[in-house]
Amino acid sequence: MTIADQVTGSTIAGTVGAPPVEAKPRAVSPAITLPSIGERELRLDLFRGLALWLIFVDHLPPSLLTWLTIRNYGFSDATEIFIFISGYTAAFVYGRAMLESGFVIATARILRRVWQIYVAHVFLFTIFLAEISYVATSFENPLYTEEMGIMDFLKQPDVTIVQALLLRFRPVNMDVLPLYIILMLALPLILWLMKWRPDVTLGLSVLLYAATWQYDLYLTAYPNGFWAFNPFAWQLLFVFGAWCALGGARRMSRILASRVTMWISIAYLVAAFYVTLTWYVPQLSHFMPKRIEQWMYPIDKANLDVLRFTHFLALAALTVRFLPRDWPGLKSPWLRPLILCGQHSLEIFCLGVFLAFAGHFILAEVSGGPGMHALISLCGILVMWGMAWVISWYKQVADKSGAKTKNAAGNADLAGGG
Amino acid sequence: MKAKVFLSLILLCGGLAAPPARAGDAALQAPAACDVPSYLLATESQLPKVADAVKAGKPLEILVIGSGSTRIPASEESSYPARMQTILKDKLPPAEPVHVSVEIQSKKTAEETAATFVKLMEAKAPTLVIWQTGTVDAIRSIDPDDFRGAVTEGVAALQNAGADVVLMNLQYSPRTETMISVPPYLDNMRVVAQEHDIPLFDRFAIMRQWNDQGQFDLFNSSRGPEMAKQVHDCLGRALAQFVMDAAHLGPAQPQN
Numbered sequence: 001m002t003i004a005d006q007v008t009g010s011t012i013a014g015t016v017g018a019p020p021v022e023a024k025p026r027a028v029s030p031a032i033t034l035p036s037i038g039e040r041e042l043r044l045d046l047f048r049g050l051a052l053w054l055i056f057v058d059h060l061p062p063s064l065l066t067w068l069t070i071r072n073y074g075f076s077d078a079t080e081i082f083i084f085i086s087g088y089t090a091a092f093v094y095g096r097a098m099l100e101s102g103f104v105i106a107t108a109r110i111l112r113r114v115w116q117i118y119v120a121h122v123f124l125f126t127i128f129l130a131e132i133s134y135v136a137t138s139f140e141n142p143l144y145t146e147e148m149g150i151m152d153f154l155k156q157p158d159v160t161i162v163q164a165l166l167l168r169f170r171p172v173n174m175d176v177l178p179l180y181i182i183l184m185l186a187l188p189l190i191l192w193l194m195k196w197r198p199d200v201t202l203g204l205s206v207l208l209y210a211a212t213w214q215y216d217l218y219l220t221a222y223p224n225g226f227w228a229f230n231p232f233a234w235q236l237l238f239v240f241g242a243w244c245a246l247g248g249a250r251r252m253s254r255i256l257a258s259r260v261t262m263w264i265s266i267a268y269l270v271a272a273f274y275v276t277l278t279w280y281v282p283q284l285s286h287f288m289p290k291r292i293e294q295w296m297y298p299i300d301k302a303n304l305d306v307l308r309f310t311h312f313l314a315l316a317a318l319t320v321r322f323l324p325r326d327w328p329g330l331k332s333p334w335l336r337p338l339i340l341c342g343q344h345s346l347e348i349f350c351l352g353v354f355l356a357f358a359g360h361f362i363l364a365e366v367s368g369g370p371g372m373h374a375l376i377s378l379c380g381i382l383v384m385w386g387m388a389w390v391i392s393w394y395k396q397v398a399d400k401s402g403a404k405t406k407n408a409a410g411n412a413d414l415a416g417g418g
Numbered sequence: 419m420k421a422k423v424f425l426s427l428i429l430l431c432g433g434l435a436a437p438p439a440r441a442g443d444a445a446l447q448a449p450a451a452c453d454v455p456s457y458l459l460a461t462e463s464q465l466p467k468v469a470d471a472v473k474a475g476k477p478l479e480i481l482v483i484g485s486g487s488t489r490i491p492a493s494e495e496s497s498y499p500a501r502m503q504t505i506l507k508d509k510l511p512p513a514e515p516v517h518v519s520v521e522i523q524s525k526k527t528a529e530e531t532a533a534t535f536v537k538l539m540e541a542k543a544p545t546l547v548i549w550q551t552g553t554v555d556a557i558r559s560i561d562p563d564d565f566r567g568a569v570t571e572g573v574a575a576l577q578n579a580g581a582d583v584v585l586m587n588l589q590y591s592p593r594t595e596t597m598i599s600v601p602p603y604l605d606n607m608r609v610v611a612q613e614h615d616i617p618l619f620d621r622f623a624i625m626r627q628w629n630d631q632g633q634f635d636l637f638n639s640s641r642g643p644e645m646a647k648q649v650h651d652c653l654g655r656a657l658a659q660f661v662m663d664a665a666h667l668g669p670a671q672p673q674n
Contacts, residue, residue, distance in 0.1 A: 059596075131596070132597055135597075139593055140640075142492075142642075143490070143645060143646040144589070144594065145491055146485060146486030146524070146554075146557075149486070172595070172597055221559065224559045224560050224561065225560060225561045281457060283457060290612075293612060294612070298562075299605075301602075302602075360592075360595065360596050364592075
């Protein structure tokens with residue numbers, strides 16, 4: 001399938017209400033039906049889709065597939081990719097809205113998006129409650145009597161549920177959406193500042209990050225501790241994404257193209273890979289100077305350790321260099337599933353969290369071995385793909401019927417849950 | 419990257435081919451289910467006081483301090499400290515007296531437990547303390563930095579009282595994986611062990627290995643104590659092996 005095919009396919013396609021079966025190849029199109037915005041950056045969708053799959057696999061108990069996730073090969077993991085790309089796309093979509101319709105309208109649209117994410121979070125929490133309540137009543141292995149202490153919070157639902165609504169009580173694997181909510185809430189301010197001076201905004205963001213480390217800023221959580229992803233620190237990635245979207249990437253292009261950057265990135269990634277290897281093959285740690293170990297550990301995920309951030313930067317620099325925007329592979333049907341998932345990231349993210357719960361459940365009930373395990377991971381990914389395809393198809397149909405009234409810029413889809 | 423995947427594949431095949439865990443094997447012959455890859459029991463850190471005590475033929479007094487997961491309700495004699503004692507007695511020279519005592523502090527965080535160490539050490543004066551912790555902190559999601567501070571202080575208190583220390587981390591508990599966030603506590607225990615140059619018995623990785631290879635199905639929700647007993651038996655064996663290796667004690671005949 002050539003690019004020309006796709007472009008024409010998307011513009012002419014289905015105007016006469018073709019049957020849904022034939023709509024399949026056209027699921028491709030929403031990316032390119034927004035000429036006013038310019039061609040959609042498929043690399044963003046691709047990597048966000050990838051991040052969603054990796055987050056899903058990481059949320060399942062470890063299996064063979066877990067070895068394919070990037071956190072085993074360096075410091076950063078899929079969360080960094082997800083937050084960065086979310087910042088990028090959100091700034092792209094709502095920054096445009098702010099330029100065209102002004103601060104108030106753009107803010108209103110952002111808040112609407114925040115509300116959607118919040119509702120999605122509460123929905124997932126309900127599913128979690130159902131799961132944990134079931135496990136609490138059915139699981140009585142004497143080996144794990146102590147771990148069952150986690151069920152104690154069921155004894156006071158009045159506190160727990162209110163705390164969950166306040167985003168302070170967040171079960172495991174449900175930390176990303178609250179972070180996302182906070183970051184989106186700050187987006188109007190970020191965009192407003194960016195409109196004024198992008199570089200100053202990025203500078204302020206770095207300052208806040210530094211202050212977080214220096215003065216130990218954090219948000220408390222219930223019942224103890226703090227947010228697993230500290231928004232004061234993670235905002236750096238989000239703002240950096242926004243900054244790149246609003247012209248920063250273009251201005252950095254010379255740095256990104258330089259060989260020095262490339263070799264520094266490669267050296268850093270190799271070093272990080274070696275360090276990660278020592279976690280799995282402890283014999284290797286003989287060759288790790290103790291002093292470096294003491295300086296380096298712990299690598300703080302909650303506060304987006306500098307090592308993690310730079311690791312992400314190195315990955316991104318190499319990606320941008322070796323995977324050009326017009327890489328033909330981006331149109332290949334093999335990458336379609338990933339791109340589709342990336343284009344509907346909020347829905348697919350929630351689905352992924354749900355599927356991870358469900359996968360745990362099946363593993364627990366069927367008690368399958370590693371084979372079962374891998375099968376569940378694969379099925380989950382297929383379900384995510386199927387769902388993304390259905391959403392795409394539906395949006396396309398809905399857009400077509402409402403095309404007369406709908407403004408291209410009003411398509412929140414590009415924000416991809418962004 | 420490929421090598422790793424390949425390795426996992428081999429492990430997987432091994433796991434599938436391994437016979438299912440059997441109950442009630444002869445007391446001392448290690449069942450196949452207990453196999454632990456040697457890298458999971460490797461440690462650079464040493465246990466000089468244990469080594470000295472055994473060389474000098476002095477009694478080896480071991481104290482296991484732990485929370486709920488150190489015991490099996492209603493069958494204490496099958497829990498891993500008791501199993502470790504049996505194995506150590508078997509493997510060390512017959513003249514060597516080995517005594518393992520257990521101090522359970524259920525539902526106590528590392529900080530709460532560490533506060534009792536000075537008195538505890540005065541009362542027991544052990545050669546070696548095996549401190550199992552982290553689970554309660556993870557359940558209550560104690561700030562990982564506070565947790566690290568508490569473990570650091572606890573280890574220092576135990577060392578000041580003149581004992582060798584082994585840290586033992588959390589159980590691998592796949593059922594509660596969606597509910598308890600374990601990694602920060604594992605990481606911080608690893609850090610403390612590194613900083614103090616003490617051996618860390620990686621119970622989590624070992625149990626996960628057993629589960630991944632199909633030796634034990636840790637998802638199992640059975641109510642009976644059988645599997646718990648088998649897992650503790652294997653843990654006791656692995657722990658005995660770990661202590662002997664860290665103290666450089668060969669089986670049956672200590673070097674020199």
